[in-house]
Structures are given as C-alpha cells and as structure tokens.
Amino acid sequence: MNLNILIVDDHPMTVDSYVNLLSDDQFQENTPNFIKSYNCEDAHNKIILNLKQNINIDVALLDINLPPYKQLNINDGIDLAFLLKEKFTKCKIVLLTMRSEPLTVDKIIKGIRPEGFISKNDINFESFPVICKNIIDGEIFRSSTIVESQRELFKKNINWDHHDNQILILISQGVKTVNLTDYIPLSMSAIEKRKANIKDQLLRGKGSDKDLIEKAKTLGLL
Template sequence: MNYEVLIIDDLPIIVDGYINLLSKTDFQENKLNFIKSHNCEDAYNKIFLNLKRQVNINLALLDISLPSYKEFNINDGVDLALLIREKFTDCKIIIITMYSEPLTVDRIIKKIKPEGFFSKNDITSESFPFICKKIIDGNIYQSTTIIESQRELFKKNINWDIYDNEILILISQGVKTTNLPNYIPLSMSAIEKRKANIKDQLLEGKGSDKDLVSKAKKIGLL
C-alpha cells in the first residue's frame, strides 16, 4: 500500500536528499509516495489538496524556518505541524532543524509533541533512514542535541509554559507587545502579567524588552 510522506524544507536539495535516502530503505509492505514542498503556502495548499482527495498523509518531515503564508497566519513549520496534527490525526511528525535553543526546543515539544525531533547536525546519511523507519514502526526519537537542549532548560530551573516561551521568542523576533495577541490566544492583560513574571525571573523586574532578549541570549535560552 502507498505510504504518503510530506517533506517540507526551503532548500530543494535537502528535500531531494531525504527522498533519496528514504527511497533506498526497505519499508516492507509500505511503498513510499513523496509530496515535496519548500514553503508554507505551497505546503498549506498540498495539505488541503490531499484532504480534498481523501488521501491520508502518514508521515511529515519538516523544518521550522520556512517562508511564511501570511494570508492564513502560517508563519513557520510549527504552524504547519499544528495544521497537520489537526487534519491528519494519525500522521507521524518529524521535525528536522538547525534550531536547538532551549526555549525553541521546549516550544516545539510542548506544542507539537513530534514523534521525531532531530538537529540537522546530528543526522547522517546512514542514521537518517534507519531512525525514520523506527518512527514509522511506532517509536519516538529525539537526537542528542535536542535532549541536551532540554537538559539546559532544566538546569536553569526554567519551567514556563508554552505561552511564556512564545512571548519571549516573539519579542526576540521583533514583535511588539501590542501585537502579541495576534500570535497568542491571550488577552493583553494576561500577556503583560506573563511578561512581567519573565522579567522578574531574568531581570529582577527591571529592564526593557531589549535587555530581556539580551539576558535570555546570554544565559543560552535563545
């Protein structure tokens, strides 16, 4: 039977590389059918095209940093992964990224709960298809860099929830506080309270957004 695999990365050579590696692997009864995409808009359209055709996407491999699709508020691979989770509930999701900052890693794990989470620096042409096969067979996998990143957050005694993480990440990306409700489903007063709590922990309550981002980077959170 066909096993539908959606691969999303902004570099076509990366997508083709993943396909070549997976094509050489024995998946027994599963014949892999690949769907390629390089940005959020194209991926969004292909997700809904497969829904319309009643074709189930079984496995999705995607990067986080992707050209956005502002019209439908799909800003990155995290938003795409959430969409895939909603539309294809049995789809196994593998995140493959260069990002390994503790807050980013924590955000992805809490929001998506991916079956696979790799740093691109950790995978090789030999290990990649073997790990993907294990995930298809029902295993959960996180690469060494991702595990170490989570340990760093634990060592720093940071236990914010997903919204706290998103507030700091979005501020670091230049999003103004007044615009945060456009990205986070919280009221402005709730966001302000959370932001004040973050500043209390990192800056003892004193400092600007720039100081907050600078401190978070200095201690390795961003």
C-alpha cells in the first residue's frame, strides 16, 4: 500500500533530507510516495492535481515560512494546511517551523489542530523519522519548544481565540483595522470589540496600535 507524502519547504536540500529520512524501513508496511514542492504556488497546484486525479494525500510535512502564492492569497504553510484540511479531510498535517512566538503557536493549534507541530530546533536525524512514524500511526505530537510556547500564554493568563490572535498578528504586520474584514470573517463592529478587549488586557484600554504591538512584543507574544 502506498503512502502519499507531500513535503513543502523552500530549501531543496531540506526536502531531500526529509525524503531520505522517511525512506528508511520504518515505513516498510506502507511504501512512501513523495510529492516534493518548494513554494505555495507549486504546492497548491500539486494538491489540486492530486484531488482531480482522485489520489489521496495521506501526510503533509509543511514548513510554515514559504514563498507565497499571492494570486490566491496562499501566503505560507499555514494557508496550505487549511487547504489540505478542506480538500483531504483525513490528511495528517505536520507543521515545521523555526518560529515559536506564543500567539502564532496558539493560532496554529486552535485554527488547524495539526497532528504534528515541530520546532526544527527540537529534532535531529534520529528523532525525526520516529516522530513521523508515530504521527502516521495515530499519535498527536508537539515538540518541547511548541509546548513551552503554549505555557507562556497560560502563564500570562491570556486566553484569546483564533480570531483574537489573528487581529493582533495582522496589526503587527501593518494591516489597518479598517481592512481586517478582508482577512477575518467577522463584522467590523465585532473586530473592534475584540480589539478593544485585547487593549483592555494588554494596555488597560489606553494606547495606540503601535503601543499595543510594542507591549505584545515586550511580553514575548509576537
């Protein structure tokens, strides 16, 4: 039985390393078939091609930071994960990252619920294939840096939902409040209420967007 594994990373050597590590006899029960990609546009096209050909994608290893596909607003591995969850509902998503900001981590876990979420700093050539095999066998895995990042939010007693995280992250990226409805499926009044709640928690209600972002960075949230 074939196991179709999509690997997306903008460093070809990294993709080849993953292929080599997962070609080991760890996967002897299922012969791995690798679909390699290096950016969001190519990955999108391969996802859609497999869908049209009725070929399942069983596992996806996605780097979070990827060259975007601006035409379809697919900006990173997170957007690819959402696409895969929609098109291949049983696909096991493994996200890999060098970033571990608490808000980004929380947004990903709440929004995507990936089967695997791994900081690249936490893995090596020996542990990586074992982790992937366990995920394929049904385990949920969070690497130590990701777990610690989640704890940071709990320590600060911040319990926002996916949309609250998006609001703060988008503002930090320079998106104006008036344009947030282009990214978040909420009304402007709902967004403004959430933003006011965020300011209440971080700034006690007083301060500009710039103050809000600086405070979030000071707390290590961004």
